[in-house]
Amino acid sequence: MVILTGDDLTLDKVRQVIFEKEQVDVSPASWERVEESRNTVDSIVQNGEIVYGINTGFGKLSDVKIKDQDVKELQKNLILSHASGVGEPFPETIAKTICLLRANALLKGYSGVRPVIIERLLQFINLGIVPVIPQQGSLGASGDLAPLSHLALTIIGEGEVFYKGERVPTCKAYQREELEPIQLEAKEGLALINGTQAMTAIGAIAYLEAEKLAYQSEIIASLTIEALQGIIDAFYESIHRVRGYVEQMEVAKRIRQYLSDSHLTTRQGEKRVQDAYSIRCIPQVHGASWQTLNYVKEKLEIEMNAATDNPLIFTEEDKVISGGNFHGQPIAFAMDFLKIGMSELANISERRTERLVNPQLNDFPPFLSPDPGLQSGLMILQYSAASLVSENKTLAHPASVDSIPSSANQEDHVSMGTTAARHAYEIIQNVRTCLAIECICALQALEYRGVDKMASMTKQFYEEARKIVPKISRDRIFSKDIERMNGWLKKIPLFFLKGD
Template identity: 45%
Template structure:
C-alpha cells in the first residue's frame, strides 16, 4: 500500500508534486476543503435553479455563450461539452503527466471556487489512487480557454465513455472503472466546464519537463567538471570572489558546485606550475556564467509552475462570500507558456555548451590531448563523428527553442482571439531534454577518455566515482569500435540519476531548485 499524501489545496510543494509525478503516493483531501466545495456548489445550484443567464451553467460555450439552455437540458449540456471537446490527436500523454493532471485538477477544484460537487473531486482522486491512466492524446490544445481537448479526454474517461491506458494498451474506460470499483461520474451543472477549463495539462507537461531535467542538469555539472580536469583546465574561474562581484545567484551556486566537484584533484595540482596557458576556452571558463544563468531561468520556471499548480484556473469562478459567479481569464496559460519557453532556452544552452566542450576536447591544439581522443589518429577516428552527432542534436535544440508563446492563433470564431500555445511550449521540452542528455552522454565518454591519457594522475573523489561508474560497463577506447551502444549507456547514466547521486553526496551545497 502506497503512503497517503494529504493534499492541502493551494499549498502543494515541489516535493509533493515530485512524489505525485513518480506515482508513490495515494491522495486525500482535508475535511476543510470539503466544506469549501459544498459551499461553492450551492451557489452554482442556485444559478441552475434560477432564470438569469450564467455562463457555463445555462448558456452555450465560447462564441455560443448567447444561447440559452433550458433547465431540463443542463446535465446534457455538460455531457455534450465533454464529447464535443474530446478531439485530441497524436501519441498519448505519459502516465506521469496524466497523474499530475488528475491531482492538479482535484486540488484546484477543492479550493472551492469552481462550484462542483464533492463526487467530482472524489472521482479524480479515486482514479489516481487506483493507478488508472486516462488515455489523453497529446496534441490539440492552444493553452487558452483551458487545455480543453486533453482535459476533455481525461474527463471522458471519468464518465466511462473514454479510454484508459493499461499496460500500454487502450481499453474502454467504463470497464476499467468498474474493475477498480469506481462509479462512472455523472456530470451536473457547470461540472464539465470546470473539469476542462484550466491549465492543468500544460502545467503538468511543464512540471514533467522540470522534474525530468533535474538529473540531467546535475549530470551536466558532474560531466562539465570532469571535462575541466580532462583538459587540465584551471579552477581559478570558479573562485567565489569573481561571482560575488556579479551577484547572480545561479552563477554563484554553479561556481560552488564546481569547486566542490574538483576539490582535491591531483590532475589539477599537476599543472599549477609550468602550464603556459593563460586562460581556458569559454566552454570551460564560463560554465558558472552560462549554466548559472540557465539555473536561474529554471528556478524562475519552477516558481511559476508551483504557483500555477496551486491556482484556480477555470471559468467562471464562484465566490461564496456574496454568491457571485464572475467570468474572467485565469484559464489563459501565458505564465506557463513563458516559463516553458524560458526552460527551453535553458535546456538548449546546457546542451550547447556541452557540445562546445566536446569540440574542445577532440581539438588537440586546444585540449593538448591526442587528436580526436585516440592514440593512433588516422588509423582511428576516435570521437570525430560522435562529436558530429552532438552537433546535430545541439542544432535541433536551437530550432526547438523557438518560443511557442509568440505564435498565437485566434480560435472560436475570434471570441478566443489570443492564445498561449503553452501546451506545445511544455510538450516540446521532452525532445529537447532527450537531445541534451545524449550530448552529455557523448561528453561523458569523451571526458572519461581524456582522463585516461592523464593516468596515473587521479581526479577528485567525486569525479573518480563518476569515471568508475562509466567504466563499470564501458572500457576505455584504445581503438575504434561500435560507439552507439556506449553512447546509449552513458546517456542512461545521465538520465537515470546515477550521476546525480554522486552530485548530491557533496556536502554543504545549495539546493538545485527553490526551497519549498
C-alpha cells in the same frame, strides 16, 4: 502520503507522487470548500438563473440558453465535442500529473464540482489508471480544452487509459477496479476542461528533469575540466562574489567541491594562462541557466495552486463571475524561457565535447580513438551532439509570440503555452543526450589522462558511469552507449549531484 489542499502543492510533492509513487489524499477543510461551491451551483440551477457554463452554451455560443432538462447532456456533449486532441499520447508521467494538478485546482472550491469528481481523479492517481491524452491540439488560452477533455472522457467511462502496462478502453480498467462511470452534472464538464493543467503538468515534469540535468551538467563538466587539465583559478570564490549573481556563485562552489582534491586540475600559467570560454565560463553560463530555472519554478508553483476555471464561484460573496484565468500566458513565457536556458546547457556542453575529441585542441589521440585511422573513435558523437544543439535552436523559438484567433473570434488571443511546454520537454530530452555524449567522451579522455589522479567525487561518479559505459578499446556501436548513458542520467538519484 501527500495531502492536497488546493493551496500548497509544490514541485517536490509532484516528484513524490509521480516518481516516488506516493499516494494522495485531501484535507477535510478542502472538502468543505468544494461542497459549499457545489451548493451554489445547485442553487443557481434550482432558481433558474442564467449563468455561463452552467446553463448556457460555450465560447461564441455563450448567449444560447439551455433548457433545464438538457443541462446534463450539455456537459457530456461539451466533453465529447472538445475531445479533439491529436498526435501521440503524453508520457504517463505527464498525464498522471495532469490528473494531480486538476484535482488540486478543483479543491480550491471555486469550480462548483461535486466531491465525487475529485475523488475519481484521486482514484486514478492512487490506482495507477492514467488517461490517454493526445499531446497536440491546445491553444493554451481557453484552458487546455482538447487535452483536458480527453481526461474528462475517462471520468465518464469513455476514451482510453494506461493500466497495468497496457493501453485499454477506460471501461475495461473500470471493470477490473469495480468503478462506475460518473454522469456529469451542471458546470462539471466545463470545470474539468477549463484550466492550464496540461501545459503546467508538462512544465512541472520538464522542470524536474531539467533541475536534475543542471546538476548533472556540472559534475560532467568537472570530468571534462580534469580531462583537459583545466585551470581551477577560474572558479575562485572572489571572482564570482564580485559579480553578485547567487546562482553563478553556487555553480562555482559546487565545481570547487567536485574538484577539491584533484591532481589533474592546474593553476594559471602552469600549462596555459587561460582556458577556453566553455571551461572558464561554466559558472557564468550554467549560473544564468539556473536563474531561468528558478524563475520557471516560481511560476509553476503559483500556477499549480491557481484557480484557472471559468466562470469562478465566489461562495462567500454569492457571485459567479466570468474572467480569463484560463489564459496560459504566464506559463507560456516561463516555458519559452526554460527552452532558452536549457538549450544553452547543451550548447556549451557540445563545445566541451569538441575540445575533448578535436586533436587540434588537446593532446589526446585524434577523436580519442584507440587506433587512429583504422578506428574512428568518438568522432561522430560530436556530430550527434551538434545535430541536437541545432535542433534545439529551432525548438527554442518562442511559441508565446504567436496567436491564432478561435471560436469565431471570441477567443481572439491565445498563449500557445502548451506548445511552448511541449517544445521545452523535447529540448530537455536533447540536452540529456548532449550531456551523455560529453560524459562518454570525458570518461574516455580520463583513461588517457589518469583515473588515479581524479578528485574523490568525480572518481566516484566515473566509477559508477563506467558500469554503464565500459572503457572503449575498439570501435563499437556508440548509439547503444549513448542510450545507456542517457537512461542512467535520467534515473540517477538527485542527492548524488548537489555536491553535498
